[in-house]
Amino acid sequence: MLNDTTLLLDLDGASVVRVERLADGGRRVHLVTADETARACPACGVFATRVKGSAVTRPRDLPYGESGLEFRWHKRRWWCREAGCLRRSFTEQIPQIPAGARLTARLRGAAGRRIRDVGSTVIQAARDLHLSWPTVMEAFRTQARDVTEAPLPQVTVLGIDETRRGRPRWERDADTDKWRLTRDRWHTGFVDALGHDGLLGQVEGRAAIRVGLPHATVVVDHFHVVQLADKMLSIVRRRTTAETRGRRGRASDPEWKARWRLLRNREDLSDDQFATMWNTLLGEGKIGQTLLTAWIAKENLRTLLALARTGAGRHQVGHARWKFLTWCADSDIPEVRQLATTVARWWPEVAAFIDTGHSNAKSEGINRVIKLVARNAFGFRNADNQRLRTRCVTTRRACGQLRTAQL
Template sequence: MLDATTLLFGLPGLQVVNVTKQSDGTRIIDAVTDEDIAGACPRCGVFSTSRKQRTTTTPKDAQYGDGRIIVRWTKTRWRCREDYCARATFTDSLEQIPARARTTGRLRDQMGAAIGDAARSVTEVAAAHFVSWPTAHRAFVTHADARLTEPAPVRALGIDETRRGKPRWEQRADTGKWVRVDPWDTGFVDLDGNQGLLGQAEGRTTKTVVDWLSARTPEFREGIEYVAIDPAAVYAKAVRTPGLLPNAVLVVDHFHLVQLANTAVTKVRRRVTWELKDRRGGKVDPEWANRRRLLTGRERLSHKNFTRMWNALIDEDPSGQILAAYIGKEEMRTLLSTVRLGGDPHLTRHRLHNFFDWCADSDIPELLTLATTVETWWPEINAFLRTGITNARTEGYNRLVKTVKRSACGFRNRKNSARRIRFHSTRTQRAAEHQISC
């Protein structure tokens, strides 16, 4: 029967023989190997009775309370007397403390969960448990690799990029010229299920997407029915690669279209200010004071604020270009709102005609450019109006990716960075699997 101290210590295979406390609060736990398992050869399994010497090891263990705990394990080096066994000598080992281990299994599990599940930095966890950075990171790698799996087939796939680090200058070895390297990562997100971030690939080119998708199984590629992107030609080209995604329909996210419309309004406002005043706008200028209202949807503006903005810009801009750009932006939003009505084809054609007609009649360069973009991407925009599939979940994971990058304090090894980002971006999947198993 185990004594109370050994039971409280709770490390299977070790018996506590003494506990001392030092002046700085550190507690030293002296332990020996349980007699029932001592002397078992790890190779042949036969118990030995030939002791060679005693040795002491101090594996680091999980902390209890605020004070530090040091485990001092006195174990025996045995001789294996079996003729058929190639092992000459061995020391006691436990499942929690294998041979040559410097940390206990429960400490490694605790550090892996602290870094992975609690999103703490490796440096912080290593300092809290009195271990080195590589030891804490190896614990997380083991913790993450045991839980991360190959992505299962998805119905809707989201693709978007995030910046990885700051731009830097590198010298080409072949030409000797200095070139600007702008590091980006392309993320792939499950838009229809709970798998979260399926993976990341370095770069934001057509080849980046093609290579990542080609590495997946044929069942994965054939199961994709929709791919949501922002209006990026490189991603569209990759998705349209013959034979890569035979059943996929390309969808352009409406958020980026509204962003393009808002950008057009801002460009018109700035250009008109320079033309009228030969300077940039300031707080004394009505068009600058109403810059936020110009980017706000009409339904979100009160009647008072809308009237104030409208009257101020009529008096300030004789050409009426700023308000014309604002109306063009609202026509774009009205067109995109057709998705709430199920993408009715007749209503879609009517609103698309109104948008194109307004942009053409205004003869404003920025609106003509916006109309050209809509015309170029219209099949993909129409797919959004019919399906309602957006890249909103991808944008959410982009925010999470940036948070993880900050807490990771600058991973230089891209593989380590990608592992940690994906682990944090698959919490929903693991939580769902845990509920099913319970």
């Protein structure tokens, strides 16, 4: 029975016979089966011809409007006429509403896709669709198979970064009476750093890269190298202030006022800002001179790292490295010398960055999304659920699960 109301409902296999308005403003839709294959026995596949009785079910569907719809499906129970079939009777079913289902397939699919594609939390999707948490979570696991079971791409540059997920968990072994780690506080993520496939997967714990990938070229991320230099500069400022003034820094101290300019890049400072910082610290005696020496060491390191993607030759790279190490060695500042020692120890990885120009920016961006998902969920008790959520959220665009509107 095909009519305009049936087309509007768009529930394949069911036809609308009438709609009534309830006292609370809601609408009750009465359905009948419109699919002829619904009278095929689910056990043997033979079409039934003899009706045993009738039944009325109340499947739930996607909400329509503000008041929603209440379904009444009037379906028939059939006798199976196949003598060898063990199933004697059955009720009608359609792909959208299988036998015994209380929810339509499109409602379950929509619930799962809200989490997989939109990044909604499970509890928020359950509230919007008036479902329970376990129902929505199971629907999400079903929809997530499109992502987790998809073949992994060939990756040229692999980004690796760690994310802290919470406190570790220990349990006592009943056999050995020793404590063993059952949940690590770290997750290691693997990202397609050069392509567009996003997060490829996560493992619990910290990955041993040199053991797992012995022939790979390890490239240090220049962001963390500069971050290490900035941290060195802050430590020098706090130590020299404590040694010279005998107290912690105060807002009236010149080095405290210049602390943010010291951490900024030279090209990000205007000429007036740089002159003010330089002249102010230069007039502060030992504190200012120490800070300016450490700041120059930081800028020399940035100059060395800036040679990446420029096609600089070995002579130019070697000269910039020599300039940085010589300045640090002559500075007589313990923190600056320690920075030079760290860079020298990691020089093969730093040189690989200068040669290739690859960075871990995509991994850092995905880590931000991972932390945002955990924050929106108010934390995760189940590490498997957390990895599944973050995998889908960070790969939905690459796997084609999200189609943004085209203007």
